[in-house]
Amino acid sequence: MMDMIESTSIYRLRPGWRLQWEEAQGRHVLLYPEGMVQLNDSAGAILTQLDGQRDVAGVVANLQARFADAPAAEIERDVHEFLLDAARQGWIRHD
Amino acid sequence: MTDRTHTTAVNDTTGAPLWLLAELTYRCPLQCAYCSNPLDFAAVKEELSTEEWMGVLAQARAMGAVQIGFSGGEPLVRQDLETLVAEARRLGFYTNLITSGLGLDEARIKALHAAGLDHIQISLQASDPDVAAAVAGSPKAHAKKLAMARAVKAAGYPMVLNVVLHRHNIDRIDDIIALCDELGADAVELANCQMYGWAHLNREGLLPSHEQLESAEATTARWRERLAERGRDMRLLFVVPDYYAERPKACMGGWGAIFMTVAPDGAVLPCHSARMLPMSFPNVRERGLHEIWYDSEPFNRYRGDGWMREPCRSCDERHKDVGGCRCQAYLLTGDATATDPVCSLSPDHHLIEAARRQAEHGERPMADLTLRNVHESRIFCRA
Numbered sequence A: 001m002m003d004m005i006e007s008t009s010i011y012r013l014r015p016g017w018r019l020q021w022e023e024a025q026g027r028h029v030l031l032y033p034e035g036m037v038q039l040n041d042s043a044g045a046i047l048t049q050l051d052g053q054r055d056v057a058g059v060v061a062n063l064q065a066r067f068a069d070a071p072a073a074e075i076e077r078d079v080h081e082f083l084l085d086a087a088r089q090g091w092i093r094h095d
Numbered sequence B: 001m002t003d004r005t006h007t008t009a010v011n012d013t014t015g016a017p018l019w020l021l022a023e024l025t026y027r028c029p030l031q032c033a034y035c036s037n038p039l040d041f042a043a044v045k046e047e048l049s050t051e052e053w054m055g056v057l058a059q060a061r062a063m064g065a066v067q068i069g070f071s072g073g074e075p076l077v078r079q080d081l082e083t084l085v086a087e088a089r090r091l092g093f094y095t096n097l098i099t100s101g102l103g104l105d106e107a108r109i110k111a112l113h114a115a116g117l118d119h120i121q122i123s124l125q126a127s128d129p130d131v132a133a134a135v136a137g138s139p140k141a142h143a144k145k146l147a148m149a150r151a152v153k154a155a156g157y158p159m160v161l162n163v164v165l166h167r168h169n170i171d172r173i174d175d176i177i178a179l180c181d182e183l184g185a186d187a188v189e190l191a192n193c194q195m196y197g198w199a200h201l202n203r204e205g206l207l208p209s210h211e212q213l214e215s216a217e218a219t220t221a222r223w224r225e226r227l228a229e230r231g232r233d234m235r236l237l238f239v240v241p242d243y244y245a246e247r248p249k250a251c252m253g254g255w256g257a258i259f260m261t262v263a264p265d266g267a268v269l270p271c272h273s274a275r276m277l278p279m280s281f282p283n284v285r286e287r288g289l290h291e292i293w294y295d296s297e298p299f300n301r302y303r304g305d306g307w308m309r310e311p312c313r314s315c316d317e318r319h320k321d322v323g324g325c326r327c328q329a330y331l332l333t334g335d336a337t338a339t340d341p342v343c344s345l346s347p348d349h350h351l352i353e354a355a356r357r358q359a360e361h362g363e364r365p366m367a368d369l370t371l372r373n374v375h376e377s378r379i380f381c382r383a
Helices: A041-048 A056-066 A072-088 B050-062 B081-091 B106-115 B129-136 B141-154 B170-183 B197-201 B210-230 B289-295 B297-301 B326-333 B349-360 B374-378
Strands: A011-013 A018-022 A027-032 A035-038 A092-094 B019-023 B067-071 B094-099 B119-124 B159-165 B187-192 B235-239 B259-262
Touching: A011 A072, A018 A041, A027 A041, A041 A056, A041 A072, A056 A072, A072 A092, B019 B050, B050 B081, B050 B259, B050 B289, B067 B081, B081 B094, B081 B106, B106 B141, B119 B141, B119 B170, B129 B141, B141 B159, B141 B170, B159 B170, B170 B187, B170 B210, B187 B210, B210 B235, B210 B349, B289 B297, B326 B349
Parallel strands: B019 B067, B019 B259, B067 B094, B094 B119, B119 B159, B159 B187, B187 B235
Antiparallel strands: A011 A092, A018 A027, A027 A035
């Protein structure tokens, strides 16, 4: 179906799904009809960036600025890999 | 699942009740012969008030509950449903309405949407009005449900349809899936009815034969292929009846592990079936939810594995399936600490095998089913 992530694509959560910080769990969760995905730190950080306006390049740039200590190329690769997988699982979509 | 790469491990000490099932009422316009409500539901008279439910929502959310299901009975019977949904949403719950669709109209869909409702799950009884009417005891319900399913979809909700399967409708699964496809469903739960509550009472008339079940699974598999070819994203979840499994399910993810039900009168249960167990459950009118969940005897009784007997006690799989379902063990053996007889290692497994054999022969007309209604329920009410 899709095998790569375009830098200009704008991803958003699947309609009806919600990303939320859960204080009680100390992590971000992705909520959907009668279910929940408990996210680790990097998945939470990436999904938080999907505001419906920022494209993939923008997401990468923001995270590179935020995690300036980490190698930039690694962040870019992580974001692309995650988005690809999240799209395959139906968590996110792009226009 | 690739979940592992993006998710964190969940520890196995007593955690928060992530799921709250709010059974707002036992009242319902339908009379489904497989209803999971207690047989003596008619004995429950005093439903929690709006204010009492508000208190339940706030307490549960403070404990970490994040998914809420508004259920019943038929939750739309409660005129304060919109108020409760709005409060739940404000508190940060993901709000699910689990409904028959009866009592829904365009105005209420709009009001629920404005209240912030996240998801509506509508149940269908069958693909055709006759079977639907016989099983649910209402001749007009089917057409109304279809209209409401369309309206829910049109309002922009993700549409999850739930169809309870049993021996009288399972052979029509092809038509059922086709109908869900036509309605534009995003997901369909093809849930074979499990034998609790009214379904247990009607077990002989509901349990499909092994052949019926295999044929339905094959039809579902063919549909999955066809949907994939068309690029149609409609997930089909086929839930096998416990009676045809070789190992029991890890019921509710474990007793008092992640799931909490609050019944219409405020009784707090580890699942919606547990009320018929020979034990009394705490009530939110008398104690706080936090104390009930962490400290009450009923919620601690079947946590962990200290309560288990053989063959569970020494079984390698005891943490995988937590000994199965306490309600099923009690219903079939009279002992809630027994191994779930669904397990082929259970000394009581012959009870399951006998039920399967019984399902192989003999036509049981739908007219023989005992419908779930107040009149029938009073027979089970004891003062």
